[in-house]
Amino acid sequence: MAKILSFVGKSNSGKTTIIENVVPILKDQGLNVLVIKHAKRFEIDREGKDSYRIFRSGADVVITSKDKTAFISRFSDDLDFICEVFGRFYDLVITEGFSRACKDRVVVLNCPEELSNYNCGRIIAVVADFNVDGYISIRKNDYEGIAKVIIDWFYS
Amino acid sequence: MAKILSFVGKSNSGKTTIIENVVPILKDQGLNVLVIKHAKRFEIDREGKDSYRIFRSGADVVITSKDKTAFISRFSDDLDFICEVFGRFYDLVITEGFSRACKDRVVVLNCPEELSNYNCGRIIAVVADFNVDGYISIRKNDYEGIAKVIIDWFYS
Numbered sequence: 001m002a003k004i005l006s007f008v009g010k011s012n013s014g015k016t017t018i019i020e021n022v023v024p025i026l027k028d029q030g031l032n033v034l035v036i037k038h039a040k041r042f043e044i045d046r047e048g049k050d051s052y053r054i055f056r057s058g059a060d061v062v063i064t065s066k067d068k069t070a071f072i073s074r075f076s077d078d079l080d081f082i083c084e085v086f087g088r089f090y091d092l093v094i095t096e097g098f099s100r101a102c103k104d105r106v107v108v109l110n111c112p113e114e115l116s117n118y119n120c121g122r123i124i125a126v127v128a129d130f131n132v133d134g135y136i137s138i139r140k141n142d143y144e145g146i147a148k149v150i151i152d153w154f155y156s
Numbered sequence: 157m158a159k160i161l162s163f164v165g166k167s168n169s170g171k172t173t174i175i176e177n178v179v180p181i182l183k184d185q186g187l188n189v190l191v192i193k194h195a196k197r198f199e200i201d202r203e204g205k206d207s208y209r210i211f212r213s214g215a216d217v218v219i220t221s222k223d224k225t226a227f228i229s230r231f232s233d234d235l236d237f238i239c240e241v242f243g244r245f246y247d248l249v250i251t252e253g254f255s256r257a258c259k260d261r262v263v264v265l266n267c268p269e270e271l272s273n274y275n276c277g278r279i280i281a282v283v284a285d286f287n288v289d290g291y292i293s294i295r296k297n298d299y300e301g302i303a304k305v306i307i308d309w310f311y312s
Contacts, residue, residue, distance in 0.1 A: 016206045023213040033215040037207060042219050044200055044207070044226040050172045051193060051200070057179040059189040059250070062242055063198050069231035070200040071242055077220040086218055086227055094215070 002034065002087040003154055008099040008118045009108030009127075014140055015096050018108060018127060025147035026092065031154065034090040036082060038097040044072060092154060104153065106146065125149045158190065158243040159310055164255040164274045165264030165283075170296055171252050174264065174283060181303035182248065187310065190246040192238060194253040200228060248310060260309065262302065281305045 007015045016037075023033055045052040051072065055061045060073040075082065079101045087093045095103065102120040109115060109128040123135055127146060131137040138145045163171045175191060182189055201208040207228065211217045216229040231238070235257050243249045251259065258276040265271060265284040279291055283302060287293040294301045 016209065019215075020209050020213045023210070023215045027214045034218065035210045035215040036218040036220065037210070039219050039221045041221055042207075042224070042226070044219060044228075051198075053172065053176050054179070054191045054193070057176045058183045059175075059179045059191040060246070062190065062192040062238055063195050063200060064192065064231070064233040064238060065195045065197055066232055067230060068198070069229050069233065069238065070198070071227040071229075072200075073225050073227075073245075074223060075220070075225035075245075076222055077225065082218055082220060082225065089229075089231075090216070 002083070002090045002093045004083055004087070004093045004095065004103045005124070005150065005153065006095045006098055006101065006103045006105040006121065007108060008097065008105050010110060010114060013108040013110055013114075015108050018140065018143070018146060019094060019096060021143040022147045022150065023094075025143060026150065029147070029151055031091045031151075032089070034086060034093045036079070036086075036093060036095045036098070038077060038095075044070075092150075106150070108140070124153045158239070158246045158249045160239055160243070160249045160251065160259045161280070161306065161309065162251045162254055162257065162259045162261040162277065163264060164253065164261050166266060166270060169264040169266055169270075171264050174296065174299070174302060175250060175252060177299040178303050178306065179250075181299060182306065185303070185307055187247045187307075188245070190242060190249045192235070192242075192249060192251045192254070194233060194251075200226075248306075262306070264296070280309045 009015050026033055051061050051063050055072055063070045079098050099118055104122045106125050107118045125136040126132045127138050165171050179189055207217050207219050211228055219226045235254050255274055260278045263274045263282050281292040282288045283294050
């Protein structure tokens with residue numbers, strides 16, 4: 001079973017950019033990573049495509065090729081269920097958002113006052129352009145530093 | 157575990173249209189259906205979107221909302237593996253293509269000579285604009301008739 005770590009913070013805090021830059025470092029360290037992202041609404045497929053037509057007809061859909069497989073389902077956003085179904089193929093699951101799931105977390109801040117929104121779950125680091133007393137504080141563009149904290153946490 | 161049925165036939169035989177029209181009838185009969193479609197290459201996501209950026213960074217991705225969840229992975233097109241991972245949530249898995257997997261099948265034909273390409277696996281019906289001796293033959297636009305054969309097979 002994968003270990004689960006959440007990246008939490010406001011929507012404009014830079015979580016996606018940080019994750020995008022930290023994942024390659026984690027992969028270089030041998031970790032197979034799944035990122036789970038929450039969306040209010042999303043359209044992954046395109047109108048008119050076969051897979052879109054079939055999904056709309058009422059079936060869930062898998063599209064598969066030699067090196068990529070997509071699964072479009074009517075599953076809801078139950079994080080524990082999603083981790084159970086998909087997480088078993090990975091070493092590490094990173095969730096973007098899901099702050100109320102109270103998983104161990106990296107908190108990405110624009111200002112110190114935001115921290116109080118994210119106090120369920122263990123904070124393994126604060127990522128911000130300032131230091132926060134009592135927490136490991138890392139700058140937003142220090143991807144190596146963020147990856148190191150994650151790896152230390154992963155093997156702890 | 158789901159029962160698995162393949163729709164096989166040339167790429168212009170109308171498989172997708174048939175599946176698209178038969179699925180709602182199967183759902184009305186209480187069957188929860190997953191369709192697995194093979195593609196030489198596909199792009200499910202759009203450049204610039206967060207999920208696309210994260211996938212490109214090297215992680216597999218889940219995007220999830222209240223009523224829909226997509227999973228984009230580096231899994232290959234191993235049908236048995238895909239059925240094992242995803243099939244357990246469904247009553248019926250319909251594969252489009254995968255003729256060489258030798259599953260029970262509906263063969264969609266443009267002309268009688270094509271039938272010989274699809275003789276591995278048990279043929280439960282031929283769908284074509286002509287009859288084929290020795291097989292249940294159904295017209296391409298007879299979606300109710302095709303659904304009935306599938307339901308009889310499913311409960312047999």
